[in-house]
Amino acid sequence: xxxxxxxxxxxxxxxxxxxxxxxxxxxxxxxxxxxxxxxxxxxxxxxxxxxxxxxxxxxxxxxxxxxxxxxxxxxxxxxxxxxxxxxxxxxxxxxxxxxxxxxxxxxxxxxxxxxxxxxxxxxxxxxxxxxxxxxxxxxxxxxxxxxxxxxxxxxxxxxxxxxxxxxxxxxxxxxxxxxxxxxxxxxxxxxxxxxxxxxxxxxxxxxxxxxxxxxxxxxxxxxxxxxxxxxxxxxxxxxxxxxxxxxxxxxxxxxxxxxxxxxxxxxxxxxxxxxxxxxxxxxxxxxxxxxxxxxxxxxxxxxxxxxxxxxxxxxxxxxxxxxxxxxxxxxxxxxxxxxxxxxxxxxxxxxxxxxxxxxxxxxxxxxxxxxxxxxxxxxxxxxxxxxxxxxxxxxxxxxxxxxxxxxxxxxxxxxxxxxxxxxxxxxxxxxxxxxxxxxxxxxxxxxxxxxxxxxxxxxxxxxxxxxxxxxxxxxxxxxxxxxxxxxxxxxxxxxxxxxxxxxxxxxxxxxxxxxxxxxxxxxxxxxxxxxxxxxxxxxxxxxxxxxxxxxxxxxxxxxxxxxxxxxxxxxxxxxxxxxxxxxxxxxxxxxxxxxxxxxxxxxxxxxxxxxxxxxxxxxxxxxxxxxxxxxxxxxxxxxxxxxxxxxxxxxxxxxxxxxxxxxxxxxxxxxxxxxxxxxxxxxxxxxxxxxxxxxxxxxxxxxxxxxxxxxxxxxxxxxxxxxxxxxxxxxxxxxxxxxxxxxxxxxxxxxxxxxxxxxxx
Amino acid sequence: xxxxxxxxxxxxxxxxxxxxxxxxxxxxxxxxxxxxxxxxxxxxxxxxxxxxxxxxxxxxxxxxxxxxxxxxxxxxxxxxxxxxxxxxxxxxxxxxxxxxxxxxxxxxxxxxxxxxxxxxxxxxxxxxxxxxxxxxxxxxxxxxxxxxxxxxxxxxxxxxxxxxxxxxxxxxxxxxxxx
Numbered sequence: 001x002x003x004x005x006x007x008x009x010x011x012x013x014x015x016x017x018x019x020x021x022x023x024x025x026x027x028x029x030x031x032x033x034x035x036x037x038x039x040x041x042x043x044x045x046x047x048x049x050x051x052x053x054x055x056x057x058x059x060x061x062x063x064x065x066x067x068x069x070x071x072x073x074x075x076x077x078x079x080x081x082x083x084x085x086x087x088x089x090x091x092x093x094x095x096x097x098x099x100x101x102x103x104x105x106x107x108x109x110x111x112x113x114x115x116x117x118x119x120x121x122x123x124x125x126x127x128x129x130x131x132x133x134x135x136x137x138x139x140x141x142x143x144x145x146x147x148x149x150x151x152x153x154x155x156x157x158x159x160x161x162x163x164x165x166x167x168x169x170x171x172x173x174x175x176x177x178x179x180x181x182x183x184x185x186x187x188x189x190x191x192x193x194x195x196x197x198x199x200x201x202x203x204x205x206x207x208x209x210x211x212x213x214x215x216x217x218x219x220x221x222x223x224x225x226x227x228x229x230x231x232x233x234x235x236x237x238x239x240x241x242x243x244x245x246x247x248x249x250x251x252x253x254x255x256x257x258x259x260x261x262x263x264x265x266x267x268x269x270x271x272x273x274x275x276x277x278x279x280x281x282x283x284x285x286x287x288x289x290x291x292x293x294x295x296x297x298x299x300x301x302x303x304x305x306x307x308x309x310x311x312x313x314x315x316x317x318x319x320x321x322x323x324x325x326x327x328x329x330x331x332x333x334x335x336x337x338x339x340x341x342x343x344x345x346x347x348x349x350x351x352x353x354x355x356x357x358x359x360x361x362x363x364x365x366x367x368x369x370x371x372x373x374x375x376x377x378x379x380x381x382x383x384x385x386x387x388x389x390x391x392x393x394x395x396x397x398x399x400x401x402x403x404x405x406x407x408x409x410x411x412x413x414x415x416x417x418x419x420x421x422x423x424x425x426x427x428x429x430x431x432x433x434x435x436x437x438x439x440x441x442x443x444x445x446x447x448x449x450x451x452x453x454x455x456x457x458x459x460x461x462x463x464x465x466x467x468x469x470x471x472x473x474x475x476x477x478x479x480x481x482x483x484x485x486x487x488x489x490x491x492x493x494x495x496x497x498x499x500x501x502x503x504x505x506x507x508x509x510x511x512x513x514x515x516x517x518x519x520x521x522x523x524x525x526x527x528x529x530x531x532x533x534x535x536x537x538x539x540x541x542x543x544x545x546x547x548x549x550x551x552x553x554x555x556x557x558x559x560x561x562x563x564x565x566x567x568x569x570x571x572x573x574x575x576x577x578x579x580x581x582x583x584x585x586x587x588x589x590x591x592x593x594x595x596x597x598x599x600x601x602x603x604x605x606x607x608x609x610x611x612x613x614x615x616x617x618x619x620x621x622x623x624x625x626x627x628x629x630x631x632x633x634x635x636x637x638x639x640x641x642x643x644x645x646x647x648x649x650x651x652x653x654x655x656x657x658x659x660x661x662x663x664x665x666x667x668x669x670x671x672x673x674x675x676x677x678x679x680x681x682x683x684x685x686x687x688x689x690x691x692x693x694x695x696x697x698x699x700x701x702x703x704x705x706x707x708x709x710x711x712x713x714x715x716x717x718x719x720x721x722x723x724x725x726x727x728x729x730x731x732x733x734x735x736x737x738x739x740x741x742x743x744x745x746x747x748x749x750x751x752x753x754x755x756x757x758x759x760x761x
Numbered sequence: 762x763x764x765x766x767x768x769x770x771x772x773x774x775x776x777x778x779x780x781x782x783x784x785x786x787x788x789x790x791x792x793x794x795x796x797x798x799x800x801x802x803x804x805x806x807x808x809x810x811x812x813x814x815x816x817x818x819x820x821x822x823x824x825x826x827x828x829x830x831x832x833x834x835x836x837x838x839x840x841x842x843x844x845x846x847x848x849x850x851x852x853x854x855x856x857x858x859x860x861x862x863x864x865x866x867x868x869x870x871x872x873x874x875x876x877x878x879x880x881x882x883x884x885x886x887x888x889x890x891x892x893x894x895x896x897x898x899x900x901x902x903x904x905x906x907x908x909x910x911x912x913x914x915x916x917x918x919x920x921x922x923x924x925x926x927x928x929x930x931x932x933x934x935x936x937x938x939x940x
Contacts, residue, residue: 099862101833102842164939300925302904306884307868307922308931312821312851312938320820328889335897338904737911737924 085119088112158182162599169316170557170608177559177566178599180622184566185591187280191273191577191584198269199581200243206256207249214496215650216241216248223494233515235508244582247504247650253665261670263652263662270578270641274634277574281630285623299717305331322608350421357419361434364412368405369441375401376449380456398449399516402442407524410435410561429621432560436625439568440632447575447636450509454644457502461647464499471497499649503579506640510576510583517569518590525601529555533605554607562598563622571629578637780845786940787844790815795841809837812844817938822887823867827851830866851938857927860936865922876917878902 092112095105159182167175211217218226218241226237235245242248255262309327314320375397382390393400413434417427475491533554536547547553569587577583641660646653653659667676681687720737788795790811809828818824828837831847839847849855850863870880881902885893893901909917909925917925926932 097856097859099859102840102846103833105846106842167939300908300928302901303909303925304929304931306881306888306901306905307864307926308929308935310822310888311935313935314820315816317820324822324888324890324892328892331885331889331893331897331901335900338900 081119085116088116159595159599162595166599166602167313169319170602170606173559174557174602174608177557177562178595180563181566181591181595181598183284184570185588185595187277188570188573188584188588188591190276191573192588194269194273194276195577195581195584198265202255202260202265203249203262204243206260207252207262208255210241211493213250214493214498215250215501215654217493219498220492220494235511240504240508244580245504245507246579246581246652247501247647249650249652251652251654251656253669261666264666266652267659267662269581270637273577273584274574274630274637277630278627281623281627285620285627288620288623301334305334316608319608353419353421357416360416360419361413364409364416365434365438365441368409368438371405372398372401372442372446373449376446376452380449380453383453396512396516398446399513402446402513403517403520405442406439406565407520409438413438432564432621432625435561435564439564443568443571446513450506453505453509454502454640457500457505458644460500461502461649464497465648468497468499499647501647501650502644503647503651507576507580507583510572511580511586514569514572514576514583514586514590517572521565521594522597525597529601529605555605556608557602557606564625567622567626567629570626571633574630575633575637578641783845783848783940784841786815787841804840806832806838806840807844812837812839817940822890823884826867826870830863835872848938848940851936853937853939857933858923860933861923861926862919864926864932864936865919874919876922878906878916881905 092109095109098105100108159178163175163178163182166178208216218238222237225231228237231237232239239245240247249262249266251263253263254260305327309330311323314323379394379398382394410431413431417431420427420430422430532552536552536554540547569590573583573587642658645657646659648654653662656662656665667679787807788797791807794805794807796805809825809832812818812828813824818827821827825837827847828839829835831843831850832839833843850859865876868880868884869876870883871877882898885898885901906915906917909921911921911924912918
């Protein structure tokens, strides 16, 4: 029964080939497949060298059929041969998509390649043969290079094996978190590259060194404690007076031997990080939207559950059991919904409960917002009294309270949501929305408190400025017997009275927040997951009830909570990166550590989820939240840049009236005169406003056309439904479905035939 | 296997290294049956029982049907080429249409080119490990046919199936095995 498949196939296909007598061109991509065939067929050849087997094929085939001499063919025949070659090339391209058995595919492929090998050289004879052969060789080499490059790129993707392992144990939803984390890591790497390479390194290498000017030196009063770990951890001391924070940068217009424009670079990098982030997020959203297709969720509910709910990637028995259970539950839910949709009772009670739940949630949110505000006010008071007088808790109150709220409020929301009796997916979205609102509210209260602190510092600045002028005057009066042209007495920079630097303070606050957030996350992970797992495992022997099955059991991986945490963390980075160039670097480190720590924790302490979360539907949901956070987090930074004058004593913009004046200055001094004229015309409100209006109109137009396409889609679908119930209109059905496919895939509104047919119908 | 590449791209299928790796997996299943080099065009086929024991397939409720639909004799005996074919169709890079064709074959238990009620019942029972009551199974099968059947013959032809599966957002991500 089992025959050598090649010889049987050979006889069948050789007959066909003799009948066909057509030329086929070899496709560079199919090279290797052919080589494998050659390898298997030619017993005398070794396995290693692909090239030799090709030539062997040539020789053998050349001997089998009669030689075709191109010189004997007329031009028309040559032309026909070329066309046949092209057609066969198309066949080879589509061979991968054909559902033929492997054997047939391989034999057809080999046939084509053998024949083409013979004719390719032949076609190239005559005029331009050398050029043709050279072109073919270059194409082959290029394809091989492309393929090697693709392989190399795939091998470079980090953490692929880890994610595959997690995917096979926990399913695609948990793995989607880690893929999201990896994507974020990529973004942060670019942001780090920008801030490090264009801001931190130039200042460190080419700017004035530490200790040369007052702003770069630790003041005399703080020098004693500048190296203490506690101070450094709090980003004070030497950490504060370094390239890590805004205040260190000098406002010299051009530094170094090639005149690097430091303030301009600082400003543009700030703008560039935001622009790059927008671009990447929107591009990813668009790609996700395209991939998710045009299908609506309701029309094939049960069919999709039946045919696409099993995740073929699952290779672990425990995960498989959970998946079976979750599929069963999902079916039961759908069945219940189907039965329930025919009856609806007690809608008033449900509505009342939902309103009550929302009211409770609002109270909770308002309460947490007020708590944050109160705590921030208190910490401002503490700061005025001097931080050394208070305990560790009082000093870090704000950050601790924010982190704790972030931990406990979602649990509270979870409990409240049981009142609402929603479908679990809807309940999850409400949950995510509420947690989002919680984090947003908290963040904004934090920012408002920060603005208060900034205003305080600015008032202080005025006082300090006055004091400094007094101090300088008194200093020079003391040595007043000299002429005014006498060289000034050098004062050590550490002794010069310093102005307050609100930008550095803002940067420090963000760094502290990120660090405390990170610490909270890791500690929660270690205690909540690891310690719990250890306790459950080892105390189970000597406990009254089964710890593993009942409370507390092993924890599940909280995908949505972790994703939200990641998104908000990134929001804080975007907000603070302008004032603390070290933030992207810090975040990169944090994400790197998170990846390894969480991968380990998931595999070691977590069990697969009971209800395996569907990964596909929420991809764009997370991206949309990221976009909202991006927008909201760049607003405060932009506000401060545009309205608040920079500190007079620190940072690259000191001395200017507004930070964006650096652009004006660059245009005036570095560019030719006509450029600044053009720019001033372009930035004229009379030009900018109509442009914005035009863009708004374009958006409106695109929105309305897409709406009309969607409506047309729905209409046609309805027509299709009506038509399919009449089997005699099968032809119309075919054409209607063809139209539907056209609309859905090519977004063409109506074809003429479609209109005619539908009108006929 | 020291090879770090686990993503089964189109180019890699052709690549010497991946075929080597697949061959070593194939060889692992029955070292005494599968020869190490293929220059002599050996004709060995591995039986169903060996192949469904692979870790990638072991937990899959449809593993028997998967292997059967890629085997030429319909009994699940796979030669190496069919083995490669199977994993290539189930890989990330296979086009959607190709996957739909094979998915249809897999779910068609009685191999009559239609997904009739019995096929759906069998599919459902495998998916839920027979946890649903017969009435519930009946309801689901009815709803499925109602949703997807376009030509009104109370069973799903390939056209119906393809029409339904092409709109499914999860199909590509779930009908996917990584090796």
